[in-house]
Amino acid sequence: MASRSESSDSRSRAGRYVxxxxxxxAFIPAPLPPDPPVVLTGTLQRLLSDADRALGRLDGSLLTLPNPDLFVYMYVRKEAVLSSQIEGTQSSLQDLLAAEAQVLTPDSPLDVDEVINYVTAMNYGLGLLGQLPVSIRQWVPSLGTAL
Known part of the structure; x- marks a missing residue:
């Protein structure tokens, strides 16, 4: 008998693989609402309540930011530095900001351009969020060309 992962048509409550x-x-989701209906246990209700409260705090914190775009600006750069460091770059956030301000020193890492490319691709991707359907946001080949 074939295992679940080898079956050509595996079924579950959430859907089936074909x-x-x-x-x-390919995953084909089951129709909604699920049958039998989802039962929210006390534990699941508490977890959903905790998640809802955390989202509320996050939404509330946005109201305290005088300029959310400035937060996103710096967050993208911090993410670019950290992601690039995973790939072996030596540039810091300070190096990136200096390069963007065109205030490079002889000690500036040569790989700061790699981080700048990451920022460019991230900004390009953020600009596409309003245009792309959710189903293809995770795979956008044009982000590679933005580099």
Missing amino acids: RQSTGYR
């Missing part, structure tokens, strides 16, 4: 002619499996 083997495609190319060999890949």
Whole structure:
């Protein structure tokens, strides 16, 4: 008997996987509402309540920011530095900001351009958020060309 991962048509309450002619499996979600209905236990209700409260705090904190765009501006740069460091770059946030301000010193890392490319791609992707359907936001080949 084939295992669940090898089956050509695996089913679950959430949906089913169907083997495609190319060999890949596609997930086909089950119709909503689910049958039998979802039962919210006390534990699940508490977790949902905690998540809802955390989202409320996050939403409330946005109201205290005088300029949310400035926060996003710096957050993108911090993310670019950290992600680039995973790939082995030596540039810091200070190096990136100096390069963007065109205040480079002889000690500036040569790989700061890699971080700048990451910022460019991230800003390009953020600009596309309002245009792309949710289903393809996770895979956007044009982000690679932004570099």
